[in-house]
Amino acid sequence: MEANAKVLVVDDEERIRRLIRMYLEREDFLVEEADNGKDALDLSLNNDYDVILLDLMMPEMDGIEVCEALRKEKNTPVIMLTAKGEEANRVQGFEVGTDDYIVKPFSPREVVLRVKALLRRVSQTNFKSDDTTTKELLVFPHLTIDHDAHRVTADGKEISLTPKEYELLCFLASAPDKVFNRELLLKEVWQYEFFGDLRTVDTHVKRLREKLNNVSKEASKMIVTVWGVGYKFEVDDV
Amino acid sequence: MEANAKVLVVDDEERIRRLIRMYLEREDFLVEEADNGKDALDLSLNNDYDVILLDLMMPEMDGIEVCEALRKEKNTPVIMLTAKGEEANRVQGFEVGTDDYIVKPFSPREVVLRVKALLRRVSQTNFKSDDTTTKELLVFPHLTIDHDAHRVTADGKEISLTPKEYELLCFLASAPDKVFNRELLLKEVWQYEFFGDLRTVDTHVKRLREKLNNVSKEASKMIVTVWGVGYKFEVDDV
DNA sequence: CACAAGTATTATAAATCTGTTACGTTATGC
């Protein structure tokens, strides 16, 4: 069990650090921060982190330098954070020694998922755990979500969803019966820089319901409006 | 069963070792490393590896010397890693005693395939195992890939594919219904030094579809675009 | 060295998705 894995978050922007910290802590990670490359390197050499989230672009010592220096001593898994146009190419390559990278602006949810995925990967190679639990398949009475195939089927029939529709559905379905308000949905499913209208959520819900409804009334009913609050994914237990 | 076969990876470049290690471990191989010929020889004499991946060009003691010295004691299968212009000729020849060789820069996928192939070959000659499980034949409703013959047929008609087209198709077809993003495809199918444009994948997909479509509309439809994500090889289950 | 085949890049066109707005509908409290 990777209970309380320790994560170091390195970024010169405080709001980014705080954002990531918030989401990681909610998943019971222990989070520490550094706002520059030098401190990051010191910290990571003197502590055993389970993952390091490392911003690529930082003044003085950038993420690549930190990673390369770190790699001379230890093999702590590193996820690089890169802005859009940044030389993602070099980071992708293996010369630097990063294990994954995330493009800004990301959705907080994505960061959590990637960190977890990396921990899983690492722990697998280290102890050969029997951790086959990570099914990429969500099955409900009238609806199935196959993550690998990126496929949603309602009553056996496939439904073609747009990326946002798919993400929204997955998010709701990953916590059945839990209500989310629009604000939270925007925060979780959209990127952190998105400050759009709350009604945007409604539109996507509408489209999602429509597509589901075309195939299965039952499936469409699973996305429930909670008046004055938000939406939830409800599983009938009839 | 070659469960947890033990592989020794010898290369003076760390990133190469790490790259190979990563891909082999993902296939459940046990991987050990050496960064020079001397250590490699010691290790391989004192351990029973199932395969040794041996870089040809190394300071002091090169791959050929290691291999020759090793051969005086034991018959551990050896795959030589050679850079492009290097005297692949000598390695190819039988005077050295290598079992296979791979030219750098390779694609990670290739290494895994070659290692597996070699293990298969060796285990066959050693114990005449009933291991006919490893079919080199992929058969789908409208498409067949015969690895041995390096031949693709759609609806019975043969299709002539370029190397990249073939590899791309094989890779997708080896994991039906699983979506791969362009990045991953570049990493897996292309060589490890390639950091090209993601659109390159599109172009190859286009040409592949075109060739398939010339012969079988059905076959061409198997390569599916997943909007905002990537491509997958889909098998209709109608 | 020229040629051909294969490959990567780029530019452009086409398809698709997305957020917003405006307006219609439904629920809620009085």
Added chain:
DNA sequence: GCATAACGTAACAGATTTATAATACTTGTG
């Protein structure tokens, strides 16, 4: 029932993503 607030719906413009085609580059071969 009425006013109000919250939600549903439809349509549009702009943005994003993919397909296609054309071009340039690379590589192997004779």
